Amino acid sequence: MTAKKIVVVSAGLSTPSSTRQLADRLAADAVAALGERGVEAEVRTFELRELAHDITNHLLLGFAPPKLEEALDAVASADGLIAVTPIFTTSYAGLFKSFIDVIDPQALTDLPVLIGATGGTPRHSLAIDYAIRPLFTYLHAVPVTTGVFAATSDWGGSDGDGVRSLPDRIFRGAEEFADLVERTDRSQLVNDPFQLDRPFGHLIGGLAGE
């Protein structure tokens, strides 16, 4: 069986970044969860920071420079996407949204997504559900129920405020994600942007007799 393709997109801006750290942990647990199901997975990670200029150029010009195109192709043909962004000013980072904006609107259809977000305080944790999740449902992707928010205090590891600890939430999200990734065969489908939806005769209303 061919390995499932998991793409990780991290929109953290600093180096090192807690956003990247969360992304890596989500990916590791997802690979482990798939492993338990007897499914092999390969992971490719893209740091949007490294693509920031390309993303801007794409917004201005309408086409992707080669490095960005590679990332867009990887996301479009993935079996699962782990998307992680910092929360700035109550919502996803602008760079994260710009990346989403240059994705072809059809490219994420049926794609299992595990959402992660980071922020200074747990008070931003609902941003996953009011800001990030609608992006993916609009694009007909399939975000799993559990989104994982990591506040600065979460990295301390305690579950003092009565919710599950960060590692528990990561594990739970990864399990849900693995269930969907295991079942999909998206990466095996050919996605040809030059494919014609209908023969031309139909476009001109039968006059052409095709």
Added chain:
Amino acid sequence: MQFGIFTVSDITQDPTTGRTPTEAERIQATVTIAKHAEEVGLDVFALGEHHNPPFWSSSPTTTLAYIAGQTSTLQLSTATTLITTNDPVKIAEDYAMLQHVSGGRADLMLGRGNTGPVYPWFGKDIRQGLPLAVENYELLHRLWREDVVDWSGKFRTPLQGFTSTPRPLDGVPPFVWHGSIRTPEVAEQAAFYGDGFFANHIFWPASHTQRMIALYRQRYEHHGHGTAAQAIVGLGGQVFMRKNSQDAVRDFRPYFDNAPVYGHGPSLEEFTQQTPLTVGSPQEVIDKTLGFRDYVGDYQRQLYLLDHAGLPLKTVLEQLDLLGGEVVPVLREEFAKDRPAEVPDAPTHASLVRAKYGDEAPRQATPNANRGDNLTVGSPYQDTDVDATAARQSGSAFGPAATRQGVAR
């Protein structure tokens, strides 16, 4: 192979002087540029169509007709004519007129335009862009080939017994190119009719153009117009030259950095690497252009964009001198090498007349006395086949049945 230039008719501030030319200056400059294109030995001048500032070319056939009167060999074309928002009846009339006054030196390139607000200015709905392009062209195609057209469609009032005048010069419609950057349906449309396909090729990577052309060639063959290699392909290109490469980069950079489309985006170096833009010596332009053939095959028409982004007239004329004097002669020679015999030249009026009539004299449409009514009596033209007219009239003159009755194309 044909070589020429195309302009979008932008009126842009010169970033090195801060000065913006007036509309009057830019219009006269464009006429000067077109005339100089012929003087330096280029084949084609193509003009865009826009209906909003900072562009001036709202009425391309007026401009092209004037240029036709000032030139003798230059082929006049468009880049592009809006098939979505122009009434196909008016396109049929205007370009047949341009054919007549230019002595058969006119063709046109159809496009959907890139300015959304244009649609409502002409009473159209932008959400219908592609269906408009498809239906309007089907009508245009018929208006040039049938003396009397009964027609009904979704986007304009029906026609009953309409004759587009004048009939195309020598009974041969102007050759049509379909231009597109990214829409495979347009490549399919060009292939379906056996028309030419022109890839903008300026703002997008070569890999994209390669796939669009490959699709067009494959579908051209599929629709039975010839082999894939015989499909009629045109490419855009964008160059800025100085005798030596460093001077070209230095002189063009301020125009690039502030250009309306790609300014403030990628660097000049990134853009030249990722797209067909060439900024350098004539030899570099020759090398890059010859490379186009590697990924689109032998093709028929190469147009360059030279006069945009605020470049002053003097500079544009210098570019034309280099293009006509040093670049194109070498390209003609090199492109002719190893060109398979089956690959045709770009269609011209003369070649289309020859293809249609052989050694026979071409049709010269002569009207009958005007009755003001094509519906009830014979043909409006003296030479029209009586049987075809009778066949047409045996069907319903009104309603959907009439439009299905179409005379053979």
